[in-house]
Amino acid sequence: MPFDPTTLRYNDAGLIPAIAQDAATRDVLMMAWMNAQAVAQTLKTGRVTYWSRSRQEFWIKGETSGNTQELVDFRVDCDRDCLLVMVNQVGPACHTGRRTCFYTEVQDGEEIEIATPMAGG
C-alpha cells in the first residue's frame, strides 16, 4: 500500500510523536514531533526533520549543530499515531551534548545521571 503522510493520526496541533532510535547501538536517542510535511520531508530527503514546537518551524536535525540524523528505517505504529525512526546519529542527539536525551535514571527513588556529555559534543 502506498504510504500517505496525511493518513497518520495527528494531535489537535497537527503533530505526531517520533521516537529516534540509534540503528547501530539501538539506544533510544530522543523523542520529538513531526507534522505531515516534516514526515514527507524526512522520507524524501533521508534527513530526519521535526517540527519545533518552541520555535514553530521545521527543524532539520543537525542543520546548525552538524549532529545530523540520517534515516535508516521509518516505522509507523499500529494506531498510526506514533512514529519510530531508526537513524545513523552523528555526534550527540541531545542538546546537552550527551548521546541520548534519556540520561537520567530513577534508581531507588533517586535521580541518577547515567551519561555524560560527549567529548567535543
Next chain:
Amino acid sequence: MPFDPTTLRYNDAGLIPAIAQDAATRDVLMMAWMNAQAVAQTLKTGRVTYWSRSRQEFWIKGETSGNTQELVDFRVDCDRDCLLVMVNQVGPACHTGRRTCFYTEVQDGEEIEIATPMAGG
C-alpha cells in the same frame, strides 16, 4: 536528588508520553501515556502502568491479557517531558498480537508489514 513525579512536564491533559523498550532485545515496543499517579504506581509496583486515554482509566499493562511489562529501568529525558521504560515484556506488547506496535515500515514509498502476530499471542 529524590525523584518526584510531579516535577515532570505533563501536557494540558496531565499526561506524559512513555516509550517502552524491551530490555533484552532492545526493540522499541510501544508508546503510551502516563499521568503523575501512573508514574508513581509504575515505580512503586514495578508493573508498568499507563493512563488509557480512550477508557480514561489506569491501564496496568497486561492485567487482563497477561502480557505484562515488568519494569527494569525508568528514565527521564532532558526536558522532563518524555519517559523511557526498559521492560521485561511477557508475550506481545501490541494489541494485534505482535511483539511490537511498530510493525509497519515505509520502504520506497510503500507500507510493508515486517512482523506477524506471535503464536498464541
